[in-house]
Amino acid sequence: MKKIILLLPILVMALAACDDDDKYVSYPPTWKGFEVSPTTRPYAGDTIRVTARQDQKGHNIEATSYTWVLSCTVTDPTDFSTCDTLIQISKKTNYDGNANGSDDPFVKFTIPDNAAGRATIRFTAKYSYYSDGIQVQNGRTYDESGLSGSITSTSSTLYGGASGSVAINILPK
Numbered sequence: 001m002k003k004i005i006l007l008l009p010i011l012v013m014a015l016a017a018c019d020d021d022d023k024y025v026s027y028p029p030t031w032k033g034f035e036v037s038p039t040t041r042p043y044a045g046d047t048i049r050v051t052a053r054q055d056q057k058g059h060n061i062e063a064t065s066y067t068w069v070l071s072c073t074v075t076d077p078t079d080f081s082t083c084d085t086l087i088q089i090s091k092k093t094n095y096d097g098n099a100n101g102s103d104d105p106f107v108k109f110t111i112p113d114n115a116a117g118r119a120t121i122r123f124t125a126k127y128s129y130y131s132d133g134i135q136v137q138n139g140r141t142y143d144e145s146g147l148s149g150s151i152t153s154t155s156s157t158l159y160g161g162a163s164g165s166v167a168i169n170i171l172p173k
Contacts, residue, residue: 026060026129028160029102031151034121036168043171044115050166051106052123052151058102058160061095063128068107072119072170085112095127116172123151125162133157 032053042048050068070087089107096102105125133155149166 024060024131026127026131026133026155026160027058028061028125028127028153028155028162029058030055030153031162031164033147033151034123034149034164034166035146036121036148036166041169041171042111044111044173045113047108047110048168049106049108050121050123051104052125052162052164053104053147058095058127060130061102061127061160062130064093064095065126066091066093066105066107067124068109069122070109070111070119071122072112072115073117074112075114075116077114085115087112096130111170113173115170117170119168119170120165121149121168122165123163127160129158129160133160 032055035051035053036042037049037051038046039048067088067090069089072085073082074085075082087109089109091105091107105123109121111119149164151162151164153162154160
């Protein structure tokens with residue numbers, strides 16, 4: 001019994017030291033979902049803004065790259081044939097070192113003039129860490145109005161990431 005009582009203060013000190021270690025670990029943000037504006041039912045030719053809303057910010061993240069892909073079906077007005085169209089936009093930033101780097105990432109797409117029907121917007125984030133990475137619990141709290149889609153974070157020792165998608169319906173002009 002004396003050994004347990006003597007070890008108790010050491011155990012308490014070790015657990016308290018773990019709280020300080022959080023400043024030396026890296027982890028990706030967790031997510032709420034996507035906000036599409038001005039609406040999730042835009043018209044062909046409209047410009048939309050898609051924002052990936054963070055639930056909790058990431059920590060000790062250095063280089064960050066975001067890739068956004070809009071996939072939709074476009075109709076050729078001369079022969080009414082359709083083809084799948086992909087529009088890809090990539091952005092790089094420094095998550096923790098840039099004033100806007102840790103803000104919610106966003107992109108603007110101009111929808112092709114002859115697009116119509118269901119479209120998908122895919123989002124991928126890649127994070128390089130300053131220190132050892134740990135896994136965090138995913139956010140995915142969709143109880144806020146105006147948010148849709150889903151985003152999932154991943155993390156390993158040297159890097160982390162996130163991926164997700166949201167579907168929209170494009171109305172013809």
